[in-house]
Amino acid sequence: xxxxxxxxxxxxxxxxxxxxxxxxxxxxxxxxxxxxxxxxxxxxxxxxxxxxxxxxxxxxxxxxxxxxxxxxxxxxxxxxxxxxxxxxxxxxxxxxxxxxxxxxxxxxxxxxxxxx
Numbered sequence: 001x002x003x004x005x006x007x008x009x010x011x012x013x014x015x016x017x018x019x020x021x022x023x024x025x026x027x028x029x030x031x032x033x034x035x036x037x038x039x040x041x042x043x044x045x046x047x048x049x050x051x052x053x054x055x056x057x058x059x060x061x062x063x064x065x066x067x068x069x070x071x072x073x074x075x076x077x078x079x080x081x082x083x084x085x086x087x088x089x090x091x092x093x094x095x096x097x098x099x100x101x102x103x104x105x106x107x108x109x110x111x112x113x114x115x116x
Contacts, residue, residue: 028093030057032107038063038094043085045113051077053086055109063095072108086111 028040054074058067068090070083077083090109098105 028089029110029112030093030107032057032059032095032105035059035063035098035105035107036096038096040093041089043089043111045082045085045115047079047081047113048115049077049079049082050114051075051079051082051112053077053082053111053113055086055090055111057090057093057107057109059095059105059107061098061101061104063097065091065093065095066104068109074108074110077113082111082113085113 028037028042030037052075053070054072056069056072057065060066068087070087070090071078086109089111093109
C-alpha cells in the first residue's frame with residue numbers, strides 16, 4: 001500500500017444495478033421504486049481505505065431523506081468514518097416528489113469509496 005496525498009484522494013461512487021438506479025456511471029447508486037434523483041452530493045473519502053457502504057434510507061413524499069442507516073446488507077467495510085460520510089451524503093440527497101404517497105418509502109443508496 002502506498003501513501004496517497006490527501007489532495008489526490010477521491011471518492012468514486014458507482015451506480016448499483018438494481019431498482020431505479022439512474023444517473024451517470026460515476027453517480028450514486030440507489031434503489032427507490034418509482035422515484036428519480038433530483039440532487040446527490042458525493043462525499044469525500046478522508047481515510048486510507050476502500051469499501052462499499054450501503055445505506056438504508058426512508059424518503060418522505062416530498063423527496064427528502066428523513067432517515068439513513070449505514071451498514072446495510074452489501075456493505076464491504078465497517079469503517080466508522082466511511083459510514084458517517086455515507087450517512088451524511090444520504091441525508092442530503094433529494095429524490096423526486098411522490099405527493100400521492102400514503103406512507104414514507106424505504107430504499108437504499110450505495111456508495112463505493114476508492115482511492116485514486
